[in-house]
Amino acid sequence: QVQLVESGGGLVQxxxxxxxxxAASGRTFTGRAMGWFRQAPGKEREFVxxxxxxxxxxxxAASVKGRFxxxxxxxxxxxxxxxxSLKPEDTGVYYCAASRSGGLYSGRDTYxxxxxxxxxTVSS
Numbered sequence: 001q002v003q004l005v006e007s008g009g010g011l012v013q014x015x016x017x018x019x020x021x022x023a024a025s026g027r028t029f030t031g032r033a034m035g036w037f038r039q040a041p042g043k044e045r046e047f048v049x050x051x052x053x054x055x056x057x058x059x060x061a062a063s064v065k066g067r068f069x070x071x072x073x074x075x076x077x078x079x080x081x082x083x084x085s086l087k088p089e090d091t092g093v094y095y096c097a098a099s100r101s102g103g104l105y106s107g108r109d110t111y112x113x114x115x116x117x118x119x120x121t122v123s124s
Contacts (some may be wrong), residue, residue, distance in 0.1 A: 004098060004114075005116045007020070009119045014087055017083060019083065020036050021079070021081075022079050032102065032106060033050055033111075038094045043092075046061065047105075049061065049081060061106070063089075086120075092119075093117040098111060098112070
C-alpha cells in the first residue's frame with residue numbers, strides 16, 4: 001500500500017517562511033502527480049499546489065501563487081513546498097497527496113493517497 005509522510009510543519013510569524021516535505025512509498029506505486037492541500041477547522045479541504053510528472057508541470061492555487069513553490073523528484077516520489085510571505089490565512093493542516101490516475105489537478109478526488117497531515121500555524 002502507498003504511504004505518504006509529511007514533515008516540516010510548525011509555528012511561524014506572518015511574513016515568515018516554512019518548508020514542507022513529503023515522501024511517498026510503496027513497491028507497486030507509480031504516480032502521475034503529487035500535490036498539497038490544506039484544511040482549517042470548519043472549512044473545506046482546499047487545493048494548494050501540485051506537480052505533474054509529465055513535464056514536469058506545476059500548478060498553484062491563486063491564493064498562494066508567487067509565494068509558494070512546489071518541487072519534487074519523480075524517481076523518489078518526493079515533493080516539497082516552500083512557503084514564503086506567510087499569512088494568517090495560510091494556517092491549517094497541510095496534506096500531501098498522490099495520484100496514479102488522470103484528472104483535474106486541483107480536485108480532491110483526483111488523488112487516491114493521502115498523508116496524515118502536518119500543522120502549519122501562522123501568527124499575526
